[in-house]
Amino acid sequence: MGTSDHIALRARGIVKGFGTGSARQEVLRGIDLDIEAGRTTFLVGPSGCGKTTLISILTGLLGTDGGSVELLGTALESLRPAQRVKLRADNLGFVFQQFHLISALDATENAAVPLLVQGVPAREAHHRAAELLERLGMGAHRAKYPRSLSGGQQQRVAIARALVHRPRLLVCDEPTASLDATTGREVMELFADLTRESGVTAVVVTHDNRIFHFADSIAHMADGRIERVEARSLAPQQAQP
Amino acid sequence: MNSVALKMLLGDRVKFLGLVFGVAFAALLITQQASVFIGLMTRTGSTIVDAAEADLWVMDPSVEYLDTVFALRETDLLRVRGVRGVAWAVPFFRANAPVRTVGESGSPGGELQGAIVVGVDDSSLAGLPEDVALGSLADLRFPDAVAVDRAGYLLLWPGEELRLGRVLEINDRRAVLVAITDAAAPFTTNPLVHTRYSNALRFTNNGRNALSYVLVGAEPGVAAEQLALRVHKTTGLQARTQNQFHWQTVRYYLANTGIPVNFGTVVVLGIVVGIAVVGLLFNTFVLEHIQQFAALKAIGVGNLRLVGMVLLQSLIVGAVGYAFGLLLASLFFELGGKSVPLRGFRLPWQVAAAVAGLTAMIMVASTALGLRRVLFVDPATVFRG
Numbered sequence: 001m002g003t004s005d006h007i008a009l010r011a012r013g014i015v016k017g018f019g020t021g022s023a024r025q026e027v028l029r030g031i032d033l034d035i036e037a038g039r040t041t042f043l044v045g046p047s048g049c050g051k052t053t054l055i056s057i058l059t060g061l062l063g064t065d066g067g068s069v070e071l072l073g074t075a076l077e078s079l080r081p082a083q084r085v086k087l088r089a090d091n092l093g094f095v096f097q098q099f100h101l102i103s104a105l106d107a108t109e110n111a112a113v114p115l116l117v118q119g120v121p122a123r124e125a126h127h128r129a130a131e132l133l134e135r136l137g138m139g140a141h142r143a144k145y146p147r148s149l150s151g152g153q154q155q156r157v158a159i160a161r162a163l164v165h166r167p168r169l170l171v172c173d174e175p176t177a178s179l180d181a182t183t184g185r186e187v188m189e190l191f192a193d194l195t196r197e198s199g200v201t202a203v204v205v206t207h208d209n210r211i212f213h214f215a216d217s218i219a220h221m222a223d224g225r226i227e228r229v230e231a232r233s234l235a236p237q238q239a240q241p
Numbered sequence: 242m243n244s245v246a247l248k249m250l251l252g253d254r255v256k257f258l259g260l261v262f263g264v265a266f267a268a269l270l271i272t273q274q275a276s277v278f279i280g281l282m283t284r285t286g287s288t289i290v291d292a293a294e295a296d297l298w299v300m301d302p303s304v305e306y307l308d309t310v311f312a313l314r315e316t317d318l319l320r321v322r323g324v325r326g327v328a329w330a331v332p333f334f335r336a337n338a339p340v341r342t343v344g345e346s347g348s349p350g351g352e353l354q355g356a357i358v359v360g361v362d363d364s365s366l367a368g369l370p371e372d373v374a375l376g377s378l379a380d381l382r383f384p385d386a387v388a389v390d391r392a393g394y395l396l397l398w399p400g401e402e403l404r405l406g407r408v409l410e411i412n413d414r415r416a417v418l419v420a421i422t423d424a425a426a427p428f429t430t431n432p433l434v435h436t437r438y439s440n441a442l443r444f445t446n447n448g449r450n451a452l453s454y455v456l457v458g459a460e461p462g463v464a465a466e467q468l469a470l471r472v473h474k475t476t477g478l479q480a481r482t483q484n485q486f487h488w489q490t491v492r493y494y495l496a497n498t499g500i501p502v503n504f505g506t507v508v509v510l511g512i513v514v515g516i517a518v519v520g521l522l523f524n525t526f527v528l529e530h531i532q533q534f535a536a537l538k539a540i541g542v543g544n545l546r547l548v549g550m551v552l553l554q555s556l557i558v559g560a561v562g563y564a565f566g567l568l569l570a571s572l573f574f575e576l577g578g579k580s581v582p583l584r585g586f587r588l589p590w591q592v593a594a595a596v597a598g599l600t601a602m603i604m605v606a607s608t609a610l611g612l613r614r615v616l617f618v619d620p621a622t623v624f625r626g
């Protein structure tokens with residue numbers, strides 16, 4: 001992994017715009033960002049400032065107009081599309097605001113998907129997924145389908161899916177935005193426990209200042225740039241809510 | 242991931258059934274129409290099929306197909322017999338004539354039908370159909386004796402059970418029913434009357450020169466095609482093998498009737514409606530799951546794998562729909578094939594195979610749009626609400 005052992009994700013001079021001609025809109029205007037390995041970094045900023053665009057680029061889901069991304073020691077620009085897909089399958093976990101569970105799969109099957117993608121046999125994949133769901137307090141709901149789960153329960157399944165294959169980087173976009181305050185808190189507490197335990201690097205995009213105390217550091221974004229990175233206390237759970 | 246693809250497909254029970262129904266309907270429609278079409282075309286040569294003993298059909302050079310004959314001369318029969326390789330050659334007569342049933346009291350019973358009268362060689366009776374429902378074709382040697390096919394019997398005596406000894410009038414000449422055949426169904430729904438050549442001429446008021454065809458049996462070891470060429474060369478007459486003449490007749494109907502266009506239209510409609518319905522449903526299915534596909538993409542399912550998943554879903558829909566449609570079509574022919582109007586119609590394996598190909602085509606066309614959507618969906622959309 002070369003020089004950046006403690007840096008999981010390094011972005012330099014990321015530029016990105018949408019549209020052409022007069023409709024052209026520069027969204028990212030030179031992003032420099034280092035995400036420390038094993039820590040949870042929050043990415044915050046006003047709506048429309050480009051947070052989602054940035055994490056799409058950082059995870060190789062979206063191309064750039066300029067700049068470079070080094071993800072887990074690999075320069076994304078140097079990878080062919082298929083290699084990028086493999087890099088994600090092996091190393092990344094995702095949690096989305098809208099959960100995006102597969103409606104036809106039950107909780108266990110949903111949580112097992114990344115393992116199936118990696119080629120783990122179904123039995124083992126389901127076993128591991130079920131164990132993780134148990135940890136997330138979803139033991140009684142393992143065989144339920146998304147439509148019969150509450151939002152908080154669905155997000156727990158989504159977290160299980162994001163972690164089941166022991167990724168090195170976890171990316172969450174507004175993980176609590178679809179949940180009420182209490183549920184959001186509960187989900188984040190479970191999330192924090194699991195990430196701390198597994199030592200995974202996490203990037204969390206959020207508006208929700210009620211959960212800021214779960215962050216090890218907070219990167220503030222505005223107008224297409226990272227304004228400042230704020231280091232939080234080493235014992236975030238004791239910070240004020 | 243294949244199991245995930247399957248569960249996605251089956252998870253939407255209503256859409257899955259709709260898709261299967263769409264494919265099944267198209268497959269059924271196409272199979273049924275194509276099979277009936279082939280059955281109808283086969284019927285145009287039913288007389289040729291019935292006279293299975295004949296290796297060759299010899300006729301006037303101007304004859305284009307079975308139904309319109311130009312009489313040969315009696316001497317033509319002798320000339321054909323003289324050709325090397327001909328084991329036997331017999332006269333064969335075929336014409337239309339009105340036939341009427343005669344009641345038990347002797348008064349005309351009134352049921353009038355246009356019949357096809359076939360006359361076979363008086364001495365050998367060569368050229369008769371093989372299957373007999375009631376009676377014996379040997380009894381055609383009795384005076385005025387005729388055989389009528391079962392379907393024709395039901396036209397002449399509707400609703401009555403099969404019984405021999407009944408009396409008919411053909412062109413006002415008395416005929417007695419001695420046998421009921423299960424002859425191949427003719428193209429038109431007319432009674433099929435088999436009788437001796439001499440009777441047939443009498444029934445149809447024809448004089449001596451009414452030889453429609455000469456049927457020829459080849460000597461053992463002589464190929465029919467070779468013999469046909471030789472008969473033609475030697476006599477100048479048109480000589481065709483059974484198969485050649487049947488196809489010649491089918492081709493005439495294909496070229497000179499609206500039948501292929503009619504059936505072809507329905508088949509094309511089946512394909513178009515199939516593609517429209519299945520394509521629309523499949524597209525909706527993909528659209529409803531597009532975020533789930535996008536999520537899979539983000540999670541690390543490559544395009545190749547996604548294409549595989551969608552194709553698997555398409556394959557399952559196509560296979561189940563095809564099987565279902567073919568089952569229904571088989572049932573149609575299994576049950577309907579026993580009825581009088583549909584007798585002899587069946588589902589040729591070639592049609593089943595061709596429809597499998599067409600179903601594959603329908604599925605490819607129907608899947609293309611959805612597949613495109615899956616391929617081009619921006620995985621970054623999973624982050625948007």
Ligand SMILES: Nc1ncnc2c1ncn2[C@@H]1O[C@H](COP(=O)(O)OP(=O)(O)OP(=O)(O)O)[C@@H](O)[C@H]1O
Binds near residue numbers: 018027049050051053
């Ligand atoms: N695919 C796209 N095409 C055109 N414009 C886009 C596209 N994606 C994002 N944008 C624009 O880029 C800007 C930043 O969008 P982005 O979603 O990254 O913001 P965000 O910080 O995540 O906002 P929010 O907090 O509301 O989620 C917005 O003005 C948006 O309209």
Ligand SMILES: [Mg+2]
Binds near residue numbers: 052053173624
């Ligand atoms: Mg956003």
